[in-house]
Each structure stands twice: as structure tokens, then as C-alpha cells.
Amino acid sequence: xxxxxxxxxxxxxxxxxxxxxxxxxxxxxxxxxxxxxxxxxxxxxxxxxxxxxxxxxxxxxxxxxxxxxxxxxxxxxxxxxxxxxxxxxxxxxxxxxxxxxxxxxxxxxxxxxxxxxxxxxxxxxxxxxxxxxxxxxxxxxxxxxxxxxxxxxxxxxxxxxxxxxxxxxxxxxxxxxxxxxxxxxxxxxxxxxxxxxxxxxxxxxxxxxxxxxxxxxxxxxxxxxxxxxxxxxxxxxxxxxxxxxxxxxxxxxxxxxxxxxx
Numbered sequence: 296x297x298x299x300x301x302x303x304x305x306x307x308x309x310x311x312x313x314x315x316x317x318x319x320x321x322x323x324x325x326x327x328x329x330x331x332x333x334x335x336x337x338x339x340x341x342x343x344x345x346x347x348x349x350x351x352x353x354x355x356x357x358x359x360x361x362x363x364x365x366x367x368x369x370x371x372x373x374x375x376x377x378x379x380x381x382x383x384x385x386x387x388x389x390x391x392x393x394x395x396x397x398x399x400x401x402x403x404x405x406x407x408x409x410x411x412x413x414x415x416x417x418x419x420x421x422x423x424x425x426x427x428x429x430x431x432x433x434x435x436x437x438x439x440x441x442x443x444x445x446x447x448x449x450x451x452x453x454x455x456x457x458x459x460x461x462x463x464x465x466x467x468x469x470x471x472x473x474x475x476x477x478x479x480x481x482x483x484x485x486x487x488x489x490x491x492x493x494x495x496x497x498x499x500x501x502x503x504x505x506x507x508x509x510x511x512x513x514x515x516x517x518x519x520x521x522x523x524x525x526x527x528x529x530x531x532x533x534x535x536x537x538x539x540x541x542x543x544x545x546x547x548x549x550x551x552x553x554x555x556x557x
Contacts, residue, residue, distance in 0.1 A: 315357065315380040315384060319357065322513055325513035326514055326515075326516035327512060327516045327518065328360075329516075330516050330519050330523075334505075334523060335361055336361060336364045336368065339365060339414075339447055340368055342543065343447050343545070344414075345368070345413060347368070347369065348369075349370055349413040350370055350414075351365065351369050351372045351414045351415070351416065352373050352374075352409075352414070352415045352416070352439065353373070353417070353418070354375060354416070354417040354420050354436075355418070355420035356385060357376060359384070359386075359397065361418055362374045363385075363397055366396050366397040367394075369414075370396065371397070372397045373397075373398055373400065373412075374398070374399040374400070375399070375401070375403075375404065377403065378401070379401055382399045382400065382401045404432060404436075405431060407435075408439075409439075411439060411441040412441065414444060414445050415436050415439065415444070415446045417446075417450075419451070421450045421485060422479060422480050423477045429485065430488050433488040433491075436546075437489075437492035437548055441548070442550045442551065443547070443550045445545065446547075447544070447545055448485075449542075450544075451479045451540065451542075452481075452482060452538075452541060452542045453481045453482075454481075454538055455538065456503065456538040456539075457503060457507045458479060480542075482544070486546075489546040492546075492548070493548055494548065494549040494550075495545075495547045496547075497545050497546075498544055498545075500536045500541075500542055502541055503522075503525070503530070503538070504522040504525060504526060504540070505525075505526045
């Protein structure tokens with residue numbers, strides 16, 4: 296890893312240590328955010344086909360609030376994150392919930408070797424990576440997935456209409472939820488890092504209003520649910536859907552272990 300990448304990781308770690316030292320625990324526990332996490336889990340299960348016999352890895356798991364919900368639906372979930380504060384909280388919450396099939400570990404993806412997984416998920420993770428880190432990440436994910444395994448990623452889109460409006464109306468609030476190194480990604484650009492390693496790589500659109508609303512008004516569960524219903528219509532409108540807030544990457548590994556490209 297070069298010096299620039301180490302600097303990025305150092306800045307990201309400093310930011311997330313602060314985030315996971317109090318604010319995240321209270322914010323993520325609020326009703327609208329919990330409703331958002333439940334929807335994310337349903338989406339993960341639908342996109343990856345994960346079920347009761349599936350072993351799942353979550354990259355950048357944070358305090359594990361999504362992963363604990365996911366663990367109820369699969370055989371096991373392992374979460375990795377750079378933040379010691381996040382890992383401590385995630386494991387403490389797992390013990391409190393009696394979730395014996397979830398564990399969180401402080402680790403970098405490139406150093407992680409714990410067998411093969413049926414599914415790998417990365418929720419709001421890829422946009423923290425440089426281009427080189429994205430390329431390395433895609434190759435590593437392919438290496439630790441079982442044949443036929445599926446990767447699912449969810450990240451902010453470069454063309455998000457909500458981001459443009461938010462920066463105009465709430466610039467300080469938008470800055471609060473962003474690090475200096477993260478970026479909004481072009482869906483096709485992000486997907487092209489995965490295409491060489493996977494038999495089928497697709498992008499889709501996740502939402503317009505519901506996720507940003509949950510962040511701005513975390514206690515307003517009714518508002519989130521209403522916005523989610525609207526989003527289900529908006530993400531299906533040709534042309535308009537390109538302006539969605541967040542996009543998904545779904546990449547399926549070939550059933551044969553042989554590399555797709557020589």
C-alpha cells in the first residue's frame with residue numbers, strides 16, 4: 296500500500312473513531328434509521344439470494360446495526376472494520392442481543408483470510424476508496440467468494456439530485472456526514488472494477504428521498520416509510536432514475552474457479 300493510500304486510511308480512521316464514540320450509537324438506534332436498516336437487509340437478501348445456509352462477510356460494518364439484523368436471516372455474518380470503537384460496540388451489541396452467529400473484527404480487507412463466503416456486502420463503503428483501492432477491493436472480494444457467490448454494494452451516486460439540493464440548502468449538515476476523502480461514484484465507473492472478476496455485474500438504483508430523510512429526521516419513521524413508497528416508483532422511471540441518491544452494484548462470481556480473463 297502506497298503512502299497516499301495510508302494517509303487516506305489514517306484520515307478515515309480518525310473520522311470514524313469519533314463517529315463511533317457516541318453519535319452513531321444514538322443516531323442509528325432511532326426509528327427511521329432502524330426502518331432503513333431493515334429495508335437494506337431485505338434488499339441484500341433479495342439481491343444476493345442469501346439464506347439460512349449462507350455465510351456472509353460485511354466490509355466496513357461499523358457498529359454492526361445492519362449486520363445484526365442480517366444475522367437473523369442467514370447462517371452467520373462476519374463484519375470487518377478499521378475502527379476499534381466500532382468493533383467494540385458491534386460485539387457488545389451482539390452479546391446483548393444474543394446473536395451468536397455474528398462477530399466483528401478489526402481488519403483490513405486485504406489482510407482478511409477466513410475461508411470462503413456465499414455473499415459479501417459493502418454498505419456505503421466503496422465511495423471511501425481511491426481508484427487503486429477500488430480495484431484491489433474488487434479482486435479481493437472475488438477471491439474470498441465461493442463459486443456462484445454474490446457481492447452487493449450500496450453507495451452514493453455522483454448524479455444524486457438529493458445531494459445537489461442538500462449542498463445548496465444544508466451545506467454544513469451535509470459536511471457533517473462526509474469525510475474529506477469520500478466521494479460520490481459514477482455507477483458504471485464503480486462497476487467496471489468488478490467486471491473482470493465476475494460473470495455478471497449489474498447496477499441498479501436504490502432511492503431518492505428515503506435514505507437522506509432518515510439521516511436528517513432519524514426519529515420520523517412514518518416519514519421514512521412514506522418516502523420509501525414514493526422511491527419505489529421513482530427508481531423505475533426511465534431517465535429520472537439516473538438522478539437517484541444511491542445506487543447498487545450486484546456482481547456474481549462464476550461457478551467455475553478459472554479466471555474469466557487471461
